[in-house]
Amino acid sequence: DQQVKQNSPSLSVQEGRISILNCDYTNSMFDYFLWYKKYPAEGPTFLISISSIKDKNEDGRFTVFLNKSAKHLSLHIVPSQPGDSAVYFCAARLINTNAGKSTFGDGTTLTVKP
């Protein structure tokens, strides 16, 4: 059973608008969540993270929201830019484990149209 799910395989938005990428998880023992961005033919790169003790973390145009009761997190990109077009992976870490031992979702391909 997949513990981290990104139910939207793809998302298309217009440049300048908001992009919202969603992620659901099932294991209540996850305590740390990360988002990675991946361009074609490159390795994923870390984007932003959030601890389960917080409900929001912001870094420039990127904000991650965590709703623990719903076991749901979302990544907001405002404003979206064409360079944001990439695959975004949500990842979750079990409590007291290294963040590298994360469980990944299948990814959402974001396309930002000029």
Place this chain on the structure above:
Amino acid sequence: DAGITQSPRYKITETGRQVTLMCHQTWSHSYMFWYRQDLGHGLRLIYYSAAADITDKGEVPDGYVVSRSKTENFPLTLESATRSQTSVYFCASSEVTGELFFGEGSRLTVL
């Protein structure tokens, strides 16, 4: 340059052959990882290492062998490659609680 380097970037082999994917990091991170990514799917952990000479299985370890004699190197060996091991393999490193730093990936095709 600092970072993680993987080699080879592309490899084609035949069923039953042994293949080794190399991974080298210059950050002196304690942890190193091997993930595989299959088309349309997320990353699945194969093996990881918390320090030199300490390795442990991840989610999908069958058919793979790892070693870590030096902190900076973490090779992944497919002892007898199968078609199901056709994938893109990513090596990564991290500090104790931090995010992953990935290499550029090794695309392996098993015919």
